[in-house]
Amino acid sequence: MSRRLISTGSPFERQAGYSRAVVAGNWCFVSGTTGYDYKAMTMPDTAGDQAQAAFETIAAALAEAGFSMEDVVRVRYLVTDAGMADDVFAVSGRWLGEIRPAATLEVTGLLKPEMKVEIEATAYRP
Numbered sequence: 001m002s003r004r005l006i007s008t009g010s011p012f013e014r015q016a017g018y019s020r021a022v023v024a025g026n027w028c029f030v031s032g033t034t035g036y037d038y039k040a041m042t043m044p045d046t047a048g049d050q051a052q053a054a055f056e057t058i059a060a061a062l063a064e065a066g067f068s069m070e071d072v073v074r075v076r077y078l079v080t081d082a083g084m085a086d087d088v089f090a091v092s093g094r095w096l097g098e099i100r101p102a103a104t105l106e107v108t109g110l111l112k113p114e115m116k117v118e119i120e121a122t123a124y125r126p
Helices: 011-016 047-065 082-096
Strands: 003-006 021-024 027-034 072-079 102-107 117-124
Touching: 003 047, 021 047, 027 047, 047 082, 047 117, 072 082, 082 102, 082 117
Parallel strands: 072 102
Antiparallel strands: 003 021, 021 027, 027 117, 072 117
């Protein structure tokens, strides 16, 4: 089975020893993606804006890997406060509403205090 690494170019990927995404055969595994906005080079303030930025990064990684959001079969949401779920789901509904992958939401701490949301995705292309 072939294996290909996808990078956003972040030096943290090499430092921490991970890839933004890994393509293994017909699968693409996208690492947990925080809401960092790479266009503005900032971390948005709200959970909804962070979820939007995370999905933009995920979609770009999938596209580079030859996949699309329509190929997503599983997502995992990490939020720092359960009260943020509705804001995150409003965004995920716009991105995944008709795709309807299997999903899990966990309330947990994240690496930095300004991080409110982290999203990981798995895609499959038959």
